[in-house]
Amino acid sequence: MRIIHTSDIHLDACFAASGMSAACGNRRRQSLRDVLHAILARAAEWPAHAVLIAGDLFEQERVTQDTLAFLRAEFARLGRIPVFIAPGNHDPYTPDSPYATEPWPENVSIFTSPKWSACDLNEIPLTVHGFAFDGPDISSNPWGALGALGRERVHVAVAHGSETSCLPPGKGAYAPFAAQDAAVPGLAYLALGHYHALKPVEGDFETRMYYSGAPEGHDFSEPGPHHYLEVEIDDNGARVEAIPSSRVTYALHRIDCSAFSSTQDVVEALRTLADHSDGAQIARVVLAGRAAREWRGEIDAVYDAVASQFEFLDLVDSTQCVEDYDALARENTSLGAFVGRMCDELRDVPDPARRALLERARDIGLAAYRAQELPIIGVERDH
Numbered sequence: 001m002r003i004i005h006t007s008d009i010h011l012d013a014c015f016a017a018s019g020m021s022a023a024c025g026n027r028r029r030q031s032l033r034d035v036l037h038a039i040l041a042r043a044a045e046w047p048a049h050a051v052l053i054a055g056d057l058f059e060q061e062r063v064t065q066d067t068l069a070f071l072r073a074e075f076a077r078l079g080r081i082p083v084f085i086a087p088g089n090h091d092p093y094t095p096d097s098p099y100a101t102e103p104w105p106e107n108v109s110i111f112t113s114p115k116w117s118a119c120d121l122n123e124i125p126l127t128v129h130g131f132a133f134d135g136p137d138i139s140s141n142p143w144g145a146l147g148a149l150g151r152e153r154v155h156v157a158v159a160h161g162s163e164t165s166c167l168p169p170g171k172g173a174y175a176p177f178a179a180q181d182a183a184v185p186g187l188a189y190l191a192l193g194h195y196h197a198l199k200p201v202e203g204d205f206e207t208r209m210y211y212s213g214a215p216e217g218h219d220f221s222e223p224g225p226h227h228y229l230e231v232e233i234d235d236n237g238a239r240v241e242a243i244p245s246s247r248v249t250y251a252l253h254r255i256d257c258s259a260f261s262s263t264q265d266v267v268e269a270l271r272t273l274a275d276h277s278d279g280a281q282i283a284r285v286v287l288a289g290r291a292a293r294e295w296r297g298e299i300d301a302v303y304d305a306v307a308s309q310f311e312f313l314d315l316v317d318s319t320q321c322v323e324d325y326d327a328l329a330r331e332n333t334s335l336g337a338f339v340g341r342m343c344d345e346l347r348d349v350p351d352p353a354r355r356a357l358l359e360r361a362r363d364i365g366l367a368a369y370r371a372q373e374l375p376i377i378g379v380e381r382d383h
C-alpha cells in the first residue's frame with residue numbers, strides 16, 4: 001500500500017513578517033502551489049493508493065477563489081486516487097469554510113467533525129481515519145478516543161495536533177496529545193500535521209507516526225530543506241521515506257567581519273554563501289565583529305551588489321566600529337572625558353572578565369553619546 005503524506009502547506013500565506021515585498025510574497029505563494037503540484041504529480045506517477053493531507057492546507061482568512069479553483073483542478077487531475085484532508089487550526093471545518101461551501105472533486109474526502117470517523121476504500125482493503133478542527137481551536141479533543149482496530153484491513157489515520165513531547169518552544173499546543181495515547185493496536189500509520197519540521201514520533205508501540213512537516217519553509221524559524229513523505233505499508237509494517245520538496249530554503253548566517261579590510265571582503269563572503277547553496281536561498285545574514293567606521297555608509301551598496309544572487313536577502317549590520325580611543329580621549333568634550341576615564345580604568349585590569357565588562361561599558365557609553373544602538377552581545381548577562 002503506497003501513501004503520500006503532506007501537511008501545513010499554508011497556501012496564500014502572508015510573508016510580510018519576514019520583511020519581504022509584495023512581489024516577493026507573490027513568488028513565495030506561487031512556490032507553495034508549485035510544491036503541492038509536484039507532490040500530487042508524484043502521487044499520480046508512483047502511483048499512490050491515497051494522499052493524506054494533515055491540515056493547514058491553506059489559510060482560511062486569506063485563501064482566494066483562484067487558489068480554491070487551483071486545488072480543485074489539482075485534485076481532479078488525480079482521477080481515482082483518493083485524497084483525504086483533516087482540517088487543521090488554519091483551515092478548520094466551519095459552516096463557512098471552503099471545505100463546506102465549495103464543490104470538491106469526487107476523489108476528495110474531507111473530515112468534518114472533531115470526532116474520529118473512518119472511510120473504507122472499496123477497491124483495496126484500506127481504511128482512513130481522521131478528524132477535523134471545527135474552529136481556530138478544536139471544540140473537543142478526540143485524541144485517545146480511537147479504539148483498537150481489526151486486522152483484516154490496513155488502517156491509517158490523518159490528523160492535526162500537538163504531540164506534547166515534541167512541542168517546539170513558543171509553539172501553541174493545539175489538540176494536545178501524548179504519543180502513547182495516539183498509538184492504537186491495528187493502526188499502521190498516523191499522518192500528523194501542525195509542526196512544520198519533519199519529525200518521527202517514536203515510542204514503544206506498533207503505530208508509525210510522523211510529522212511530515214511543511215513541504216516548504218515559511219519563515220526564518222523553518223530553515224533548511226523541507227519534505228513530504230512516501231509511506232509503504234505491507235505485512236511488516238510501514239516504511240517511511242522523506243522526499244525533499246522545498247524549492248527554496250531559508251538560511252541563517254553570521255559573518256565575522258573583524259579581519260576584513262573593506263566592504264569588498266563582505267561582498268565576497270556573501271557571494272560565497274550564495275554560491276554554496278543548493279537552489280534558491282532566502283538568507284538572513286548578520287554581519288558581526290569589528291568594522292571600520294567608514295563602512296557605515298556602504299552597507300546599502302553591499303546589499304545592492306549581492307541581493308540578486310539570493311531569492312531574498314535580509315542583511316543585518318551588527319558590526320561594532322573600530323575606535324581610536326586615544327584620539328577620542330583627547331577631545332575636549334564630556335565624551336572625551338568619559339573615554340579618557342574608561343581608558344585609565346582599563347589600563348591596569350588583569351582579569352579578562354573584568355576587562356571585557358569595562359570595554360563593553362566604554363562602548364555602551366560611546367553609543368549613548370552618539371545616540372546609536374548597540375547589539376546585545378551577552379557580556380552583561382555573564383556578570
Ligand SMILES: [Mn+2]
Nearest residue numbers: 056088089194
Ligand atoms: Mn497548525
